Amino acid sequence: MKIGILTFNRAINYGAVLQALALKQVLQKNTDFVEIINYKCDYIEKTYSFKNDHFFKRILKTILYFKKNKKFKHFISKISSEAEFTKGTIKKCNDIYDIVIVGSDQVWNANCNGHDYTFLLEWFEKKKYSYSASFGLSSIPKNEVAIYKKALSSFDGVSVREETGKRICANQLDINAIVTIDPSLLLDKNEWISLLELKCNSQSYILIYAFLIDENIKTIALKIKNKYKLPIYVINTSIKNKFGDKLFNNSSPKEFVELIYNAKFIVTDSFHGTAFSINFNKEFFVVAKNDRSSRILDLLSLLDLKDRSCDKNTEINQIEKIDYNKISGCLNRNIKLSLNYLKSIVGNYYEK
Numbered sequence: 001m002k003i004g005i006l007t008f009n010r011a012i013n014y015g016a017v018l019q020a021l022a023l024k025q026v027l028q029k030n031t032d033f034v035e036i037i038n039y040k041c042d043y044i045e046k047t048y049s050f051k052n053d054h055f056f057k058r059i060l061k062t063i064l065y066f067k068k069n070k071k072f073k074h075f076i077s078k079i080s081s082e083a084e085f086t087k088g089t090i091k092k093c094n095d096i097y098d099i100v101i102v103g104s105d106q107v108w109n110a111n112c113n114g115h116d117y118t119f120l121l122e123w124f125e126k127k128k129y130s131y132s133a134s135f136g137l138s139s140i141p142k143n144e145v146a147i148y149k150k151a152l153s154s155f156d157g158v159s160v161r162e163e164t165g166k167r168i169c170a171n172q173l174d175i176n177a178i179v180t181i182d183p184s185l186l187l188d189k190n191e192w193i194s195l196l197e198l199k200c201n202s203q204s205y206i207l208i209y210a211f212l213i214d215e216n217i218k219t220i221a222l223k224i225k226n227k228y229k230l231p232i233y234v235i236n237t238s239i240k241n242k243f244g245d246k247l248f249n250n251s252s253p254k255e256f257v258e259l260i261y262n263a264k265f266i267v268t269d270s271f272h273g274t275a276f277s278i279n280f281n282k283e284f285f286v287v288a289k290n291d292r293s294s295r296i297l298d299l300l301s302l303l304d305l306k307d308r309s310c311d312k313n314t315e316i317n318q319i320e321k322i323d324y325n326k327i328s329g330c331l332n333r334n335i336k337l338s339l340n341y342l343k344s345i346v347g348n349y350y351e352k
Contacts, residue, residue: 001346002033004097006119008105008112009036009080012048012065012072014235014256015184015272019104021079021253022183023131025195026339027101030346037093037100038080043114071252087116091123099127099345104161104183106295109136110144120151128154129345132161132180132338138294140172149173159341162298180338182299184275185331192279196254198261205246207263209235209256209273213243216287219312221267224285227317230264271296278303278331281324285310302334303327 005023008016020036027034048069085093093100100121106112107119107130121128130152140148152158152169158177160166169177192198206224210217213234221232234244235251248259257276260266266277266284274296277284288297288309300306304327307319 001031001099002035002097003027003031003346004035004037004081004093004100006037006039006100006102006121007107008041008044009038010040010048010076011044012069014251014253015270015275016105017072017075017079017253018257018272018276019183021195022187023101023104024079025191026183026186026342027346030343035081035097036079037090037097038082038084039090039118040084040086041113041116041118042087043116044112046114065250067250068252071250071255075253087118090118094123094125097124097126099129100124101129101131101345102133103130103159104132104134106134106136108133108148108165110141112136117147117151120148122151122154127156127345129157129159130155131159131342132182133159133165134161134295135165135168136295138164138168140168145172149175157341157345159338162295163301164294164298178337178341179334180341181331181334182271182275184272185279186335186338187279189280192257193261196257198254198258201262203262204264205231205233205262206265206267207233207235207259208244208267209237209260210267210269210287211237212269212289213238213241214287216310216312217267217269218243220285220287220310220314220316223316224265224267228264233259233263235259269293269296271299274299274308278305278327281322283322284308285314285316285319287311303330 007020009020024034024036102119102121113119152173152175158175159180160177161182163179166177166179169175206221208217208221225232231245233246236247236249260276261280266282268274269287269289274286286296286309300308
């Protein structure tokens, strides 16, 4: 049996490539052949080649992020299929794979894939499933409901990453979906340490990983700094940001995880910044922003960590330290449910 995973593996985005690697690792425990389909989504390719920026900004970004992009491309080449596919050639996967699983990440968010419906798998003629697919929004735009409903009704199994996604499937698409956990959480702390060969260091610091370092992020980080007298490290996502005692502009996926692994505190507005903080049992604070934060809030709610959602007015001294022994039971139940779903995909194939 050959399984293909369709996801955002080519995105220059830490969460995207790491969740792809995690899902591949988990599936490899249960079957002989698993590949991440090296699909070139036009919108994603343009986004991360800066082709949507004006000329001078594109040149500046290309220079500043050259090292980071090189590291990502090396990482992507190691985890993805050797063959590359486009919209015009993706149907060739019918001759290669027995099953295709789409997910995780925001593969069903049209704002992230440029309305590329390849991720709805209508082109695949065999067994198809989703795993922890995310819509990334609280609802599907009305003009796209029929498209999603037609495509997902042909799936052999639908799993989504958030309760929000489950409600979308039930209320807008008339589809039964189960909620499964993000693949990055299916590998425990020790598995990540071993897989990426993470190294400890003796430095203590506050780590910021945020797509927008606004006043909420800065204020929370400074409150922690003033209390614990620790430096602020920033995994930089913007060439404009100068905030922080030490900036990391060119971190590889491994270096990203290593920075979280060694941090004392994390301040983030990112889903995977949150997920890896939980995985490594870190004290963290989340700044939830608008509709796009539904997936983060769903994760916090699932693990009874809603008090970690903060803003600049939050008195962090009044927030209790996270009791990871308390949340481990809930997390482990969701991991077991998710693993059983993946095992059922493999089992159903062999039971045909």
